[in-house]
Amino acid sequence: MRIIFYSTNSNIFDEENFKIKVMPKNAATFSNFCKAHPEHEFFCVTQKPGMFLPEKTDGSHDAVFTLPNVHYLPLETDTDTFAGTVAALKPDMAIAMTFWIEPYDWLPVSDAILGEKIKAAGIRTICHSVETALICFDKWRTHSELARLGFKVAAAVFCDHDLYFCAGSNKEVLRNVYKESVLAQIRGLRLPVIIKDTTGLSSYGMTVAHTYGEVAGYLNSKRNNSNRLIEEFISGRQFGLEIYGLPGDYTVLPPFEFSVNQYGITSPKQSVKYGPCELPAELREMMLKLAEGLGLCGTAQVDLILDDDGKWHIIEVNPRLSGMTYTYAAACGLSVFEMMYKACVEKNALPQPAPFVMSLKLPLMTENEMSEILQLPGVKLLNQTNDLAAKQEREKGFCECIIAADEKSVLQKAVAHFEELFPDNAIILQAKKMIN
Numbered sequence: 186m187r188i189i190f191y192s193t194n195s196n197i198f199d200e201e202n203f204k205i206k207v208m209p210k211n212a213a214t215f216s217n218f219c220k221a222h223p224e225h226e227f228f229c230v231t232q233k234p235g236m237f238l239p240e241k242t243d244g245s246h247d248a249v250f251t252l253p254n255v256h257y258l259p260l261e262t263d264t265d266t267f268a269g270t271v272a273a274l275k276p277d278m279a280i281a282m283t284f285w286i287e288p289y290d291w292l293p294v295s296d297a298i299l300g301e302k303i304k305a306a307g308i309r310t311i312c313h314s315v316e317t318a319l320i321c322f323d324k325w326r327t328h329s330e331l332a333r334l335g336f337k338v339a340a341a342v343f344c345d346h347d348l349y350f351c352a353g354s355n356k357e358v359l360r361n362v363y364k365e366s367v368l369a370q371i372r373g374l375r376l377p378v379i380i381k382d383t384t385g386l387s388s389y390g391m392t393v394a395h396t397y398g399e400v401a402g403y404l405n406s407k408r409n410n411s412n413r414l415i416e417e418f419i420s421g422r423q424f425g426l427e428i429y430g431l432p433g434d435y436t437v438l439p440p441f442e443f444s445v446n447q448y449g450i451t452s453p454k455q456s457v458k459y460g461p462c463e464l465p466a467e468l469r470e471m472m473l474k475l476a477e478g479l480g481l482c483g484t485a486q487v488d489l490i491l492d493d494d495g496k497w498h499i500i501e502v503n504p505r506l507s508g509m510t511y512t513y514a515a516a517c518g519l520s521v522f523e524m525m526y527k528a529c530v531e532k533n534a535l536p537q538p539a540p541f542v543m544s545l546k547l548p549l550m551t552e553n554e555m556s557e558i559l560q561l562p563g564v565k566l567l568n569q570t571n572d573l574a575a576k577q578e579r580e581k582g583f584c585e586c587i588i589a590a591d592e593k594s595v596l597q598k599a600v601a602h603f604e605e606l607f608p609d610n611a612i613i614l615q616a617k618k619m620i621n
Contacts, residue, residue: 341416429528
């Protein structure tokens with residue numbers, strides 16, 4: 186078979202200032218994957234930065250990789266041209282390898298639109314539907330769909346930004362009844378509450394409010410610049426997991442626990458992931474019901490909370506590869522390509538991850554420093570993002586380090602080594618606390 190891995194990007198990507206470095210390189214990993222399956226021909230078609238797919242350039246020499254089966258299309262490429270490029274390669278199957286961008290987490294929608302065009306050309310396509318992608322893109326739609334599917338969801342109020350502020354530009358209005366209704370509904374929620382952008386990426390921009398006055402103050406301020414979802418804050422431990430496969434044939438991977446910040450929220454740029462934890466039968470059945478209900482096709486990541494009463498709650502569904510993907514791949518001893526291939530082409534269950542796995546964010550490093558870290562026992566992968574144009578130190582980026590081993594002591598020694606290299610680093614201290 187001829188199989189294409191594809192992904193799109195709808196945004197400008199500043200490759201001069203935003204640097205991504207994965208070690209081992211995705212290009213080498215893809216080449217090894219292709220060699221392991223000589224019965225197939227594999228291709229990649231993407232747009233910069235092409236996360237998870239073979240790098241366009243070698244970061245140290247800026248030379249284009251000589252991989253004839255890897256195609257980077259200009260960012261200006263429209264969907265029809267992209268679909269035509271895929272079809273011209275005459276594949277038997279196309280598999281979406283969707284990544285994410287700021288500020289809108291809508292690339293699953295982009296890849297789904299492209300997937301429909303590829304499918305219309307008579308090519309079997311592994312990709313979520315446009316409807317599924319849109320449901321997961323809009324957190325209010327996600328909330329409503331989860332309730333429709335019978336899952337327990339936190340009580341919530343939706344705030345339409347335009348209606349909330351419509352009286353300001355309409356002199357005929359004496360009082361904004363919509364605004365009054367939103368604030369009245371919020372009064373019925375149990376404090377504290379969490380305020381979310383309905384279409385933002387991950388937990389960026391989330392705010393926890395402990396009084397009704399804080400909520401009203403936020404909604405009346407300039408910080409409220411788009412639609413918002415206000416929902417009751419669920420107290421408990423935060424977890425995440427990934428689901429791979431097709432309707433009727435899913436693999437639910439065991440969850441990882443996430444560290445949280447002082448507000449009780451998982452911070453994507455600072456969180457530590459530790460696991461894998463036990464996958465209870467109840468949670469597995471929940472995830473299978475979710476996958477079937479949404480018609481997931483490929484991979485998706487789910488954020489969860491285990492509340493103080495021992496009940497699982499679904500917080501968010503991301504129908505794409507995620508910040509957990511490299512962790513799972515390293516833990517299972519597979520490449521991301523192999524994970525997708527086994528689950529979606531061979532339809533085989535994915536192997537159980539190593540018993541002790543951790544992902545933590547280290548400070549930015551040089552390539553030589555990364556190479557040295559990669560030699561440490563248990564360190565499987567490093568993934569560094571560096572925004573050279575960032576004005577604040579905390580916005581410049583981090584180096585994700587993934588450790589997997591059969592013995593917890595391997596992780597403990599690695600974290601102890603990082604503590605020596607980066608003393609008083611809050612993330613490393615959090616990792617040490619979680620692992621002990």
